[in-house]
Amino acid sequence: MSYSTQLTSIKVEALNTHVLTLIQPVRVQTNLRCPRPVTQHSQPCIHAYLTYKASTRNSLSSTPLLRAPPVACTKTNYVQHYTNLGHLYAFNADLDDVFKLSVWILEDYDTDNWILKHNINSLEVFGGNRYRLDFDYQLIAVHPECNLIFFIYGWQNTLMSYEMDRKEVRFIRHLGHDSRHPYLPYVFLVTGGHHRREFAGECARFPAILRAQQRSDAPSKADQRIERLQLHLMENRAMKRNQAPPSLTDELIVEILSRLPVRSVCQFKCVCRSWRKLIADHENRKKLPQTLSGFLYKSWNHERCPESAHHFTNVTGKGQPLIYPSFSFLPSCDSVFVLDCCNGLFLCKCYVSRGTMQFHYAVCNPATKEWVVLPDANWGADENRIACLCFDPAITSHFHVLEYLQDEADDCVRAVEIYSSKTELWTLHESGWPDEAVVCVGSNGRSVFLNGCLHSLTLVDGIAVVDMEGKKWRQIPMPDPDYDVGIIHQSQGHLYAFSTDLNNIFKLSVWILEDYNTDNWILKHTVSSSMLFGGKRYWFDIDYQVIAVHPECNLIFFVYGKHNTLMAYEMDRKEVRVIRNLGHESHQPYLPCVPLFSKSLAGGC
Known part of the structure; x- marks a missing residue:
């Protein structure tokens, strides 16, 4: 057994819980080379991302390894990783500054070269509070379509998001102190039709309105104002979705629908309330294709x-x-x-x-x-x-x-x-x-x-x-x-x-x-x-x-x-x-x- 293999086996045994946590979400199946020879200084902080369970120690010599981000080899105390826009992301905290979160991206999947994408300070994210990763807050997901990170923090398990491009923070809601891990991201799947993903655009509209909040049972006034603002914006978007496009007049819509089969016209009743009312109108129905009435x-x-x-x-x-x-x-x-x-x-x-x-x-x-x-x-x-x-x-x-x-x-x-x-x-x-x-x-x-x-x-x-x-x-x-x-x-x-x-x-x-x-x-x-x-x-x-x-x-x-x-x-x-x-x-x-x-x-x- 080689030196690097022995060291990996020791690390798996010592950090069995953390290794299993890292293995499950990644499932990287690759034959990338093992990390470079390890020095005594970096030995306690090595993280190897395994695609197999840590309990299979006898086969570790043939287990594919993916090299960790550079900083992780010397200064990290915790690593998490996710996928975004087709890339692998890694998150860790610097041991010299445990309140700073680093975001790494593996842009070229065929190499081991990680690129530092972003740095976040907990003082900026949590309104002056010095929070530590995986102790005071947890990173639960990265949006699959944009540079948006989701956190859970505080006794009330508050859900919030952080946009890396604009460096803006958005409070979402309190999940309650009874909620527990895992917080699983969900992508809505629509079959037989087109699905419009609007979440990223909606999140980008919110300003950096998160203020310093105390860890208490009741939400602060700032939280209440933010929730009311969110509800108001959601109602406005719902009202806009229930209206026909302003560029199309009622006469033009009826003229288009009159050239379609009966089944299609019936399906278009579900577009919005205004279209349903337009199709059901007694005079308009005379111009549309008919079925059994x-x-x-x-x-x-x-x-x-x-x-x-x-x-x-x-x-x-x-x-x-x-x-x-x-x-x-x-x-x-x-x-x-x-x-x-x-x-x-x-x-x-x-x-x-x-x-x-x-x-x-x-x-x-x-x-x-x-x-x-x-x-x-x-x-x-x-x-x-x-x-x-x-x-x-x-x-x-x-x-x-x-x-x-x-x-x-x-x-x-x-x-x-x-x-x-x-x-x-x-x-x-x-x-x-x-x-x-x-x-x-x-x-x-x-x-x-x-x-x-x-x-x-x-x-x-x-x-x-x-x-x-x-x-x-x-x-x-x-x-x-x-x-x-x-x-x-x-x-x-x-x-x-x-x-x-x-x-x-x-x-x-x-x-x-x-x-x-x-x-x-x-x-x-x-x-x-x-x-x-x-x-x-x-x-x-x-x-x-x-x-x-x-x-x-x-x-x-x-x-x-x-x-x-x-x-x-x-x-x-x-x-x-x-x-x-x-x-x-x-x-x-x-x-x-x-x-x-x-x-x-x-x-x-």
Whole structure:
């Protein structure tokens, strides 16, 4: 064993507690050479920074050593080290002046050359008090981004900071005499976004306002004034963060937001209170991209006149409705029945006079009060028809109305008649589905317009698909023959199917057709009715109905109970939220509404 190795072993044994303290925070793994030959004068003050525990004495000859700062070899009685701006820092006190703290930096990590960066006198830091390092005060951290040192001192364990560049001291707070080491520095970690580090700038704004303080139980008046000043500055910064940038006007912000996707606009509500208020403004919302805002439904009461009325509820159940359920802007008629809606447009059946079956179709936009009356189709006396609205503003400003022509004897669809707002004509197309498929439109299920085709649930456990030109005919089998399928919806560009297991009728299954070009359904989610309705065993499509899936997220909307309670269920978090009671007079259909403000109705008035 060499001379230097023997001396190191002796030092580890003699100062076992201090060596362990030095080893833990550094963890330097390097093969730097051992200190230069040691003289008798410097022997008691040698500090070797080991990366392994001091108890492994037998392997000290191969343990990597990092040479201590120069002054540490002759005049130091205590050493601490930290990292800052990618450099290793060392702190020690001079034995000739125990009240002076020296700050060293290892700028070139590949060498052992320490550079004296700064000297601090405890008289300057602690207002004339002669404090000793690690006796009267402790150095607990160096800011990772700037030359800011943090201390703990006094009986109340007062936390303070010292900025080396400006030589300024800042009192932070009393941690209390009950607090103990270690005081661990914490760096807040934000994933999936940008994190702005403002701590250094905030600390730099404070002047050197620390005065001489006596070590007492109660904070001094100077401390109280400093704390009030800190609180005032923090409140001012919080108020500034809650305001929109002054360089952007409200009109410019709304114009920028109007060009973004719906999901992004929703996320920008969290920027600040002023932006949230700006986005929620009734007039501004007309200019922004829209998503599901609420539901239109109808109520019946034989004791009032008129007996039927339309209602609208926001998706939150509160606030002013974005659209009003009055269809008084339509041309004069005796009564209006809303049949269907699709992406902001509504298909209405307008009866000419009371007591007659004569009517005409009207497609309208309640948000802009535009409407268009469709020409009469070629109705037969023995025909039963079901009309559906097809519209996608992302593809075209024109809409289609499709009628299923059913046979009066067995309700089988024998043809479809399609109206196009572009040609303003009805066209008749014979059914292209195979005869053995016996396609019948379900009475309770709504149709879904997706990928330019209309999808309708049938009574033979399948989905009938047809495009708007009557050229593409397709049948999509249902997910599982052992399941009873109740309804279909669309969300996030995919087709959804809701069904119950015949072996467990109180369990609702959610299926998704991820690949539209195949017939492969994927089971996305299952939930029991007892979980949804607080332990009650409800039957799907009897005790409760699925009325919609949110177009932008995994949120399902139900209506259940005597008072037709509207509720939402989030599949990701498995959370249920009651929105509001729609009343026992309300009836299906509950139509999901996505307001349309940006486009004019093709051919509308």
